[in-house]
Amino acid sequence: MSKQKAPRHKMRVGIGDRIISVITYIVYSLFAFVCVYPFYYIFINSISANNLSEKGKVLFWPLQIHFTNYVNVLKIPDLFNALKVSVGRTVVGTVLTVLFSAFLGYMFTRETLWHRKFWYRFVVVTMYFNAGIIPWFITMLNLGLTNNFWGYIWPAVVQPFYIVLCKTFVESVPRELQEAAEIDGAGTLTIFFRVMLPVIKPILATIAIFAAVAQWNSFQDTLLLMTDKRLYTLQFVLYQYINQANSLRGLVNNASGTIDLAASLAKAQTATSIRMTVTILVVTPIILVYPIFQRFFVKGIMIGAVKG
Amino acid sequence: MRLLENKRKIRSLREFLYILPFLAIVAIFSYYPLYGWFYAFFDYKPPFPLTWDRFVGFKWFYTMVSNEVRITQLLEVLRNTFAISGISLFFSWFPMVFAVFLNEIKCTKFKKFVQTVTTLPNFISWVLVYSIAYSIFSSTGAVNTVAMSLGLLDEPKVFLASADHVWFKMWLWLTWKNAGWAAIMYIAAIAGIDEELITAAKVDGASRMKIIWHITIPCLLPTYFVIVMLNLANFLSNGFEQFYVFQNAFNKDYIQVLDLYVYNLAMGNGGYSLSVAVSIFKSVVSIVLLCTTNGLSKLVRGQGFI
Numbered sequence: 001m002s003k004q005k006a007p008r009h010k011m012r013v014g015i016g017d018r019i020i021s022v023i024t025y026i027v028y029s030l031f032a033f034v035c036v037y038p039f040y041y042i043f044i045n046s047i048s049a050n051n052l053s054e055k056g057k058v059l060f061w062p063l064q065i066h067f068t069n070y071v072n073v074l075k076i077p078d079l080f081n082a083l084k085v086s087v088g089r090t091v092v093g094t095v096l097t098v099l100f101s102a103f104l105g106y107m108f109t110r111e112t113l114w115h116r117k118f119w120y121r122f123v124v125v126t127m128y129f130n131a132g133i134i135p136w137f138i139t140m141l142n143l144g145l146t147n148n149f150w151g152y153i154w155p156a157v158v159q160p161f162y163i164v165l166c167k168t169f170v171e172s173v174p175r176e177l178q179e180a181a182e183i184d185g186a187g188t189l190t191i192f193f194r195v196m197l198p199v200i201k202p203i204l205a206t207i208a209i210f211a212a213v214a215q216w217n218s219f220q221d222t223l224l225l226m227t228d229k230r231l232y233t234l235q236f237v238l239y240q241y242i243n244q245a246n247s248l249r250g251l252v253n254n255a256s257g258t259i260d261l262a263a264s265l266a267k268a269q270t271a272t273s274i275r276m277t278v279t280i281l282v283v284t285p286i287i288l289v290y291p292i293f294q295r296f297f298v299k300g301i302m303i304g305a306v307k308g
Numbered sequence: 309m310r311l312l313e314n315k316r317k318i319r320s321l322r323e324f325l326y327i328l329p330f331l332a333i334v335a336i337f338s339y340y341p342l343y344g345w346f347y348a349f350f351d352y353k354p355p356f357p358l359t360w361d362r363f364v365g366f367k368w369f370y371t372m373v374s375n376e377v378r379i380t381q382l383l384e385v386l387r388n389t390f391a392i393s394g395i396s397l398f399f400s401w402f403p404m405v406f407a408v409f410l411n412e413i414k415c416t417k418f419k420k421f422v423q424t425v426t427t428l429p430n431f432i433s434w435v436l437v438y439s440i441a442y443s444i445f446s447s448t449g450a451v452n453t454v455a456m457s458l459g460l461l462d463e464p465k466v467f468l469a470s471a472d473h474v475w476f477k478m479w480l481w482l483t484w485k486n487a488g489w490a491a492i493m494y495i496a497a498i499a500g501i502d503e504e505l506i507t508a509a510k511v512d513g514a515s516r517m518k519i520i521w522h523i524t525i526p527c528l529l530p531t532y533f534v535i536v537m538l539n540l541a542n543f544l545s546n547g548f549e550q551f552y553v554f555q556n557a558f559n560k561d562y563i564q565v566l567d568l569y570v571y572n573l574a575m576g577n578g579g580y581s582l583s584v585a586v587s588i589f590k591s592v593v594s595i596v597l598l599c600t601t602n603g604l605s606k607l608v609r610g611q612g613f614i
Contacts, residue, residue: 017516024409028422031406034484035425038440041450045443056448100330107327112316114324119331126338128598132587133548134574135344136337143336155337158330188323217433220549239435239553242442272448279439286431294424 046276054270069277086234089152090215096157097211105166127160147228169203209293348585368585385569395479407494426488434549474562541598
């Protein structure tokens with residue numbers, strides 16, 4: 001940067017600026033390429049001939065396009081089940097998180113609420129501490145939430161950050177709206193469902209996208225809580241597939257339960273094709289939902305930034 | 309009057325009842341686990357409940373540094389944690405510069421495109437990042453194939469299962485994932501800069517670099533300062549998932565950071581109690597760091613960030 005600052009006549013400023021322009025365009029094109037190409041690479045590999053993708057021959061465009069990988073991958077029972085678990089937790093988790101955040105955000109603006117300030121702090125302060133994974137795991141064990149679908153849901157549904165976002169938004173809504181409803185005899189809950197929910201939709205969309213992405217991406221909770229195969233998520237299964245492909249040779253000599261999986265993978269498809277196809281399967285929902293909601297989360301982070 | 313007062317009281321209690329279930333959830337999942345810290349002072353064997361005859365005091369805290377092997381291990385873990393956090397801190401200006409020069413691009417479509425695609429990786433999980441890393445950098449991956457066909461490499465180079473430059477590679481992956489997202493904050497701050505300031509500078513004949521250096525960057529420094537403080541406060545917490553998914557037998561000595569060490573101790577030979585002791589140690593240092601940086605922030609900016 002300091003080089004560009006070297007003394008220069010005012011007349012030649014334009015040339016310097018133009019050079020900077022060219023460099024910026026090149027550098028940012030590179031950035032964009034580095035971010036896009038991996039996804040593209042994996043996608044073209046997942047639809048190319050499996051024997052070619054296995055040898056790394058597919059680089060820039062798909063070769064011998066076919067879509068049987070996607071059909072075959074969904075036939076693996078574990079994987080289809082993992083898809084169901086992932087979709088299930090994302091839907092249930094998101095709906096509950098959004099509803100609860102909206103309700104609590106609204107309730108914490110009610111001045112009539114008993115010891116409102118104290119309870120608000122009681123919730124918000126949990127953003128700043130964390131007991132650690134082992135105490136958390138033991139808690140979940142004691143509550144019977146290990147190997148239990150609800151272990152994915154209950155710890156995630158009351159999030160102080162989302163509550164702060166909602167509360168801020170509710171506060172920006174004109175008070176007259178609530179007062180008018182109150183004069184008409186509406187109770188606390190009626191005001192929430194009939195008046196508030198429709199008005200605070202924009203912030204709820206932001207929270208929904210955050211919560212859905214978090215649920216879909218979550219990996220650590222499966223790792224800690226679930227030993228039951230039927231509760232594995234797509235993320236977890238993908239991780240297993242990568243590692244099995246990673247040590248496929250080692251697995252042959254290793255007398256563990258994972259052998260049959262590795263063997264069946266090798267028979268039906270190549271390890272590479274499965275890995276690539278599952279990766280695309282896992283990433284697609286994010287990519288689909290991302291552009292639609294981009295404007296929402298940019299707004300969301302701004303509110304968070306102002307508040308935080 | 310009395311009646312009205314009572315009515316109000318009943319209403320306020322009823323509203324409290326509405327939120328009580330949610331307060332219970334918070335209590336159960338955020339406060340109750342804190343009780344698990346007691347495990348650090350007991351000799352805890354998983355299936356049995358805690359009893360006082362298993363009380364061992366500070367034994368596990370001594371165990372952490374009891375023998376050569378443990379000391380070396382802890383030092384190694386601290387070294388990795390410090391190195392990875394240090395690199396992040398050292399390059400923490402990167403998203404700011406990224407945002408500043410992105411803002412210089414005149415073509416709105418290109419700008420939008422770059423911003424969109426560089427933010428995307430923030431929304432995928434570390435498992436997916438690892439899957440991408442594996443696809444691109446494995447022996448039959450894109451990088452090795454291209455390098456070999458260009459004659460740059462004679463045989464595939466092992467990128468992931470190697471102990472070379474682990475810290476830097478981890479920083480690169482973190483940046484790949486987060487830089488675009490982190491830049492959003494700065495892009496918003498740039499949008500808030502007074503247009504007149506820039507026009508005045510242009511009238512005075514300032515070049516774009518000069519405007520960036522003397523107007524844009526100084527306007528962004530307060531935001532940057534907060535980010536640095538947050539980085540410092542989280543110095544010991546590099547996260548868990550990234551290092552868990554990227555760890556393997558070859559890079560283990562360089563990738564094991566505190567968060568991962570806590571997990572590996574609990575699942576491996578260390579046992580729960582020792583693991584909790586390490587995590588308490590981490591928390592205590594983190595609280596000290598947080599208070600220090602918050603105090604520092606108050607001193608410099610006149611306000612804290614928590």
